[in-house]
Amino acid sequence: MKPSKWAQGALGIAVAIVTLWSLGPFLWQVITSLKPPAEVVSVPPTYWPSSPTIDSYFKIFENRPFATYILNSFLVALGTTVLCTAIGTLAAYAFARLSLPGGKWAVRTILFIALFPPTILVVPLYKLIKFFGLLNNPLGLVLPYTALNLPFTIWVLMTFFKQIPRDIEEAAAVDGLSRWGTLIKIIAPLSAPAIATTGILIFIFSWNEFLLALTFMSRDAARTVPVGIALLSGVTVYEVPWDQISAAVVLTTIPVVLMVLAFQRRIIEGLTAGAVKG
Amino acid sequence: MAKVTVKDIRKTFGRTTKVLEGISFEAEDGEFVSLLGPSGCGKTTLLRIIAGLEYADSGELHIGEREVSRSHPKDRDIAMVFQNYALYPHLLVSENIGMGLKLRKYPAHEIAERTADAARMLGLEPLLARKPAALSGGQRQRVALARALVRRPKVTLLDEPLSNLDAVLRERTRGELKILFKKIKGTAIYVTHDQVEAMTLSDKIVVLNKGRIQQVGTPYEIYHKPANTFVAKFLGAPPMNIVPASKMGAAGFTFPGGEDRLVGIRPEDLVVSPGTAPGAVPFVVTLREPTGAQTVLSLKRGELELRVSLSGEWEEGRVEAFVSLPADPEKIRAFDAKTEAACS
Numbered sequence: 001m002k003p004s005k006w007a008q009g010a011l012g013i014a015v016a017i018v019t020l021w022s023l024g025p026f027l028w029q030v031i032t033s034l035k036p037p038a039e040v041v042s043v044p045p046t047y048w049p050s051s052p053t054i055d056s057y058f059k060i061f062e063n064r065p066f067a068t069y070i071l072n073s074f075l076v077a078l079g080t081t082v083l084c085t086a087i088g089t090l091a092a093y094a095f096a097r098l099s100l101p102g103g104k105w106a107v108r109t110i111l112f113i114a115l116f117p118p119t120i121l122v123v124p125l126y127k128l129i130k131f132f133g134l135l136n137n138p139l140g141l142v143l144p145y146t147a148l149n150l151p152f153t154i155w156v157l158m159t160f161f162k163q164i165p166r167d168i169e170e171a172a173a174v175d176g177l178s179r180w181g182t183l184i185k186i187i188a189p190l191s192a193p194a195i196a197t198t199g200i201l202i203f204i205f206s207w208n209e210f211l212l213a214l215t216f217m218s219r220d221a222a223r224t225v226p227v228g229i230a231l232l233s234g235v236t237v238y239e240v241p242w243d244q245i246s247a248a249v250v251l252t253t254i255p256v257v258l259m260v261l262a263f264q265r266r267i268i269e270g271l272t273a274g275a276v277k278g
Numbered sequence: 279m280a281k282v283t284v285k286d287i288r289k290t291f292g293r294t295t296k297v298l299e300g301i302s303f304e305a306e307d308g309e310f311v312s313l314l315g316p317s318g319c320g321k322t323t324l325l326r327i328i329a330g331l332e333y334a335d336s337g338e339l340h341i342g343e344r345e346v347s348r349s350h351p352k353d354r355d356i357a358m359v360f361q362n363y364a365l366y367p368h369l370l371v372s373e374n375i376g377m378g379l380k381l382r383k384y385p386a387h388e389i390a391e392r393t394a395d396a397a398r399m400l401g402l403e404p405l406l407a408r409k410p411a412a413l414s415g416g417q418r419q420r421v422a423l424a425r426a427l428v429r430r431p432k433v434t435l436l437d438e439p440l441s442n443l444d445a446v447l448r449e450r451t452r453g454e455l456k457i458l459f460k461k462i463k464g465t466a467i468y469v470t471h472d473q474v475e476a477m478t479l480s481d482k483i484v485v486l487n488k489g490r491i492q493q494v495g496t497p498y499e500i501y502h503k504p505a506n507t508f509v510a511k512f513l514g515a516p517p518m519n520i521v522p523a524s525k526m527g528a529a530g531f532t533f534p535g536g537e538d539r540l541v542g543i544r545p546e547d548l549v550v551s552p553g554t555a556p557g558a559v560p561f562v563v564t565l566r567e568p569t570g571a572q573t574v575l576s577l578k579r580g581e582l583e584l585r586v587s588l589s590g591e592w593e594e595g596r597v598e599a600f601v602s603l604p605a606d607p608e609k610i611r612a613f614d615a616k617t618e619a620a621c622s
Contacts, residue, residue, distance in 0.1 A: 165362065165364065167360045167361070167362055167363075167364035168364045168365075168366065168367075170329075170331050170351075170358075170360070170364065171358065171360060171364040171365075171366075171425075172366075172377075173330075173331065173350070173351045173352060174329060174330075174331075174351045174352065174356065174357060174358045174378075175352070175377045175378040175381055175425075176352035176378055176381035176382055177352070177381060178352075181381075186366060186368075189368045190367065190368055
């Protein structure tokens with residue numbers, strides 16, 4: 001049955017409300033970034049800049065090495081995503097398909113470890129990272145981020161792998177594929193949606209992470225975007241450069257949005273690739 | 279193409295669940311062998327052991343000259359058609375069919391040639407550029423078959439390949455399957471719980487129950503000379519009447535043979551008529567089931583209950599039926615009351 005015009009209209013309005021609600025804060029950032037500094041804190045607030053300017057977008061690159069921050073963030077986030085999905089896929093496949101002795105308990109333990117809040121890990125992790133000489137090195141963030149995201153990755157992918165009919169893998173074995181071949185040629189393409197989804201989430205987490213990034217990266221040249229934004233300061237200690245902060249936020253959101261869009265296409269492709277049995 | 283020899287295969291799941299208890303049979307070169315039995319009889323496990331997807335606890339398995347019971351599936355030169363087809367959803371039909379050849383490093387032109395051959399044989403040519411999701415159940419089933427046959431394996435293993443098709447398509451595909459395997463003269467091992475499939479397709483049927491072979495024989499032997507009461511009851515619809523000889527005697531039938539035996543007579547071999555005849559015994563009709571070409575009657579006389587099937591109609595409301603034994607003594611089977619094995 002086709003939904004009535006009323007229902008369609010109501011759905012449209014509901015979608016508009018939800019979108020506005022979710023995008024509201026971001027829109028406010030965009031508007032703020034376009035305001036001259038004086039107008040940002042004016043009372044009453046203006047909802048549209050009286051004289052829009054993109055000065056703040058240039059100022060962040062003059063005040064701070066923002067290009068370096070972005071590059072660092074990109075390196076860390078991409079490194080974490082690649083490493084985490086690679087390890088996660090292998091581990092999840094092993095847990096899902098090979099009957100490893102104690103495998104069930106290993107999976108539970110992994111989930112249990114994920115329950116620790118990262119905050120209590122900061123000090124011990126700092127000591128470890130320092131011990132390995134990885135402070136101010138992108139690897140000093142990639143490794144802990146990977147560790148923090150692995151439980152989630154393994155759980156999501158394991159659940160997905162378990163849904164793939166065993167018959168397909170057996171058919172692959174009869175056709176002549178090894179375990180490795182099956183994983184790479186059959187399982188991975190079939191799981192592309194799940195792998196892409198976890199990849200996006202890992203990327204976003206790594207892109208946005210603040211606490212460890214602040215603690216482990218003390219040199220300006222090694223800092224990532226969130227820390228860089230937090231350390232943006234005005235001419236005096238008492239001045240908060242909201243316009244620049246907003247500009248930085250908008251600017252650093254764009255790569256994530258692009259990333260998600262790129263992956264999203266893959267997800268949709270994956271989902272429509274076709275089921276096993278009608 | 280090759281001969282398959284299964285020798286004393288045993289398999290236990292967990293500690294105690296005996297799935298296969300010493301299975302031995304042979305499939306000759308080019309022979310179509312069915313493994314027939316009720317669900318849980320171990321037939322699929324046996325097929326998986328032959329495929330190498332599972333390993334037997336003990337026993338030998340020869341495909342051709344080679345002992346393969348410990349080899350990887352890909353080293354056994356077998357192909358398998360799975361119950362739910364197990365096509366690769368992300369690959370095109372042509373890639374699905376050609377995968378096995380590609381992995382065995384056949385040159386591209388030969389892969390293309392053979393894929394085209396297999397597609398032609400199974401009427402898949404217009405579908406080669408599609409993905410499995412865009413195919414109907416019957417088409418997927420044919421792709422699975424093409425994927426198996428394209429490699430020209432020593433043995434083709436089929437695990438209930440028709441069970442996911444609807445009745446009409448199943449019957450048609452069954453016929454096509456028979457023609458196909460006659461043409462390629464391929465050795466095939468076919469798992470099914472459907473007696474009609476086993477009867478129509480096979481050169482040889484292996485009847486399994488509870489992990490043991492009940493009988494190995496041609497469809498004719500299995501049907502007409504069942505080795506025990508299980509086989510007798512499992513094949514045929516309605517199943518063979520199996521009653522103690524004493525009951526038959528008490529009802530008024532006379533025939534040679536001991537009183538302590540079980541008597542087995544196929545419903546269609548009993549002669550039934552509305553009027554009396556010499557040697558006929560009167561029964562009361564308790565149920566009349568017309569199926570079109572045949573009518574199945576459930577009959578009762580005292581403690582004795584029999585089912586007979588007669589070709590044609592039985593007038594509704596006619597409650598008295600006269601039953602005589604088949605004239606051919608071969609059609610009266612005798613089984614030992616204790617062991618339930620056929621008395622020779």
